[in-house]
Amino acid sequence: MANPVLPDVRPVSYSRVTLTELMIPSYANFGGKIHGGILLSLMDKVAYAAASKHAGNYCVTVSVDGVNFLQPVEVGELVSLLASVNYVGRTSLLVGIKVIAEDVRTGTVKHTNTSYFTMVAKDDAGKPTIVPELLLETPEDTRRFLEAIKRREFNAQYREQFDNARTELAAEEQLHLLQQERCQLGY
Numbered sequence: 001m002a003n004p005v006l007p008d009v010r011p012v013s014y015s016r017v018t019l020t021e022l023m024i025p026s027y028a029n030f031g032g033k034i035h036g037g038i039l040l041s042l043m044d045k046v047a048y049a050a051a052s053k054h055a056g057n058y059c060v061t062v063s064v065d066g067v068n069f070l071q072p073v074e075v076g077e078l079v080s081l082l083a084s085v086n087y088v089g090r091t092s093l094l095v096g097i098k099v100i101a102e103d104v105r106t107g108t109v110k111h112t113n114t115s116y117f118t119m120v121a122k123d124d125a126g127k128p129t130i131v132p133e134l135l136l137e138t139p140e141d142t143r144r145f146l147e148a149i150k151r152r153e154f155n156a157q158y159r160e161q162f163d164n165a166r167t168e169l170a171a172e173e174q175l176h177l178l179q180q181e182r183c184q185l186g187y
Contacts, residue, residue, distance in 0.1 A: 011135040015054040015085040015095075019046040023077050023101075034073040039099065039112075042081055043067070047095040047117035050083040054093060055121035055131040062092065065116040065151065073112055077101040086116070086141075087148030091128035093119045094148045116151065 019042060027038045044061055051059035073079055079101050087094040095117045102109045123129040136142045178185070 009133045009135045010054050011137050012084055012086075012141045013137060015050045015083075017046055017049040017053065017083050018080055019049065019083075020078055020080040023073055023075050023079055025075050028075050032075065034075065034077075034079075036067075036069060039069070039073065039079070040064075040067065042079065043097050043099065043115055043117065046081040046083040046097060047119060050085055050095045051093045051117075051119035051121070054085045054088070054134070055119075055129075057121040057123060057129055057131075059093065059119040059121050061117055062120050063118045065118070065155065067113060067115045069113050071101070071110050071112050073101045074103070076105075077103055079112075085134060086144040087152075088131050088134045090130055091120050093121065093131055094151075095119060096144060116148075 021042060023034050023038075027034050029035045043064075047061065048059055079099060082098045082100070083095050085093050086096040097115045097117065099112045099114070100109055101112050121129050121131045134141075134145065136145055175185075
């Protein structure tokens with residue numbers, strides 16, 4: 001069966017995906033909370049689903065930005081990951097993910113984290129391929145698209161500044177910075 005021809009533009013709503021999973025005891029760490037790695041794996045899955053749906057192709061994770069665990073997730077809670085494409089480049093897509101956990105016994109819902117996954121669409125030969133443009137349907141979609149542009153700018157500035165600082169860092173001249181830190185030199 002031939003692949004259908006993709007439209008040149010797809011709305012944000014087309015990429016929206018929700019993944020919900022019950023947190024079981026085997027997902028817990030020694031402290032009784034759900035492993036961050038389990039949650040990262042679920043985020044990667046939902047990012048793939050949203051990006052691939054929009055792109056109409058296989059997508060791979062290129063980077064993850066902003067994984068801050070705001071609250072722990074407990075065994076027995078239902079975790080829902082809400083994802084949508086917030087931004088598209090030529091071959092890349094930025095997927096925004098909101099993670100919420102629900103205690104089904106009490107009905108309490110908590111926001112555990114928001115993350116951003118950059119994905120790249122691949123063709124059947126494994127080469128990056130052009131993705132459809134993104135139709136911004138609401139002011140919220142537009143805000144998220146503009147935030148993604150800013151996030152890209154800030155990340156590029158950070159990488160450049162950090163690379164410059166690392167290149168210019170003369171460790172022997174900066175040892176005084178260690179005096180207030182919790183470390184000891186062993187040489």
